[in-house]
Amino acid sequence: MNRRSLLGLAAGALALPAHRHASAQSFDRPVRIIVPFAPGGTSDIIARLIAPDLSRAFGQNVVVENRTGAGGNIGADHVAKSAPDGHTLLLIDVSTLATAPSLYTRLPFDLKRDLAPVTMLIYAPYILAVHPSVPAANAAELVAFARANPQRVNVAHAGIGVGNHLTGLLVTQHWGAELTQVPYRGGAAALSAVAAGEAQMIINGATATAPFCKQGTLRAIAVTGPARLPDFPDVPTFAELGWPADQSGTWQGMLAQGGTPAPMINRLATDIGAAMAVPATAQRIAALGGVNRVEGPESFRRWLDNEIEVWARVVRANNLRLD
Template sequence: MSLRLLKAAAAALALCSALAPALAQAQTFERPVRIVVPFAPGGTSDILARLISPKLSEAIGQPVVVENKPGAAGNIGADAVAKARPDGHTLLLMDIGSLAVAPSLFPDLTYDVQKDLAPVGMVMFGPYVMAVHPSVPAKNVAELVAYAKANPGKLAVANSGVGALNHITAVALARGLGIDWKNVPYKGGSAASRAVVSGESTVIINGATATLPFVTNKQLVGIAVTGDARLPALPDVETFKEAKLPLADAGTWQGLLTTGKTPPEMVARLNAELQKILAMPDIQQKIAEQGGSVRPGTPDDVKSWLATNIESWGGIVRAADIKTN
């Protein structure tokens, strides 16, 4: 080997040696990690965060704390993560459908969904369950639509907050079916579910993870589910497709994100740990028991999903002329 090649190899080796500590530091967790859930405790995002946090803590050697910051259809919590230090120690776990509708629905949004947040990975897909309070005289879609048309304005549909994806879904359904029902916002899917159980509201369209237990316990009556197939826990409840309802593929897409401009090495480390957690049989079983399915993938998968759905759901918001006020 020539002297020139030897010098070049030595320089390359020295560069790698110099970069190695920096790369390792970019992937190291130096203090406790927060998972911000921008909804109240008990909803789908909160359930998932509390499943994942102990596993992530074990993997990174630091405490992982779940912090609920509800309000403004998830935007208060999302904004807090967008403005955090970009080092991967502040995470956001939420239904990213709410992020997809936010740019069209909130003209004064205080953060840029695609620039100020860095996707880590998708966590799960959970179909929506449409259910009613037992006082509503309906056991299926046809009976619910007939009742709604005969009693315009009487049904009150609980949602996770103005601009949440289940709110947009309810508005789009009403337009598509020619019915008139009220939309009532709550601070998260758990609060919305409890409101329908108590009779304060009468209808809910919400993630199966948070809503399914109320249906199986007969506190609510299941009407229909989104997704490709009926839920094993609700074999007699028809799908949106079977009932020829619009938005048959709507549901809760739960994703994990961190602050924009977080070093790519840290995002890659977070994604790697997330994939390991989602591959654990006990995690998969718990998610399946709640009516969901694990959706592993890359940060770019979430980035592409957001780009596509910001456009498609934005079209629905504009067509329905949905306003936050």
């Protein structure tokens, strides 16, 4: 083999990793964001807010697709079994996702192996709200009414074992009251049920719930998180009331398929972080009670691992198991 041929082979060998590295970070077809809950919930709101800016950043259409059911696991499983190329993403309440390994007897995917954290997006505290027909203007009156009327208060939530369901269990157990927990197919359906008077109470993300409270369709009683919400200055926090789960809420995050190359994960994290920082998007999230919590893949992974352990204790304490 002559010197020119050897040089050509060497150049080709050197070029191959560079080509692979570049392709691992590019998009050659539309990108789908799978939201595993019904339209109108917090995950859906965030996905549709950032999709246009991600389309420009990726150079491809970004489509939001709702795949509902099983507390978010149907959509999560779809992403877990997708091609590991960054073209199918999962936007989910990750505190709900963290309950899946302990809650389900047979989970069709391995959370730690089959899904790769990309970035946290926002934290939105929960609002505990009631239908206006409930004879309670504040927390003390609500607790008294619930205790005096066992199982007469239906609590709507987004599905058995999801974050707002477990938070509701902890809070009502603390009250010493018997309430009826009613699952719906996502937070939006649960909100609609309470707004219609079908159920009387809900604990749900502020991003989706605040508009109902501002309109008077629901009455805000208490909020989770470190401080009162600016739009509801008279509504106390769980911590002020001495209630448990005071820092629970909806933590929205983006994940990809577990085998997605690190360069693609890093590009996704960078572009999604930039989309979340667009002033109009940031202002919209803040107006809805959300707090921007964008952070890198490793920090997100550590947070998720910790949440899996935290909620596993709650699931075991309440003997919750699903097939």
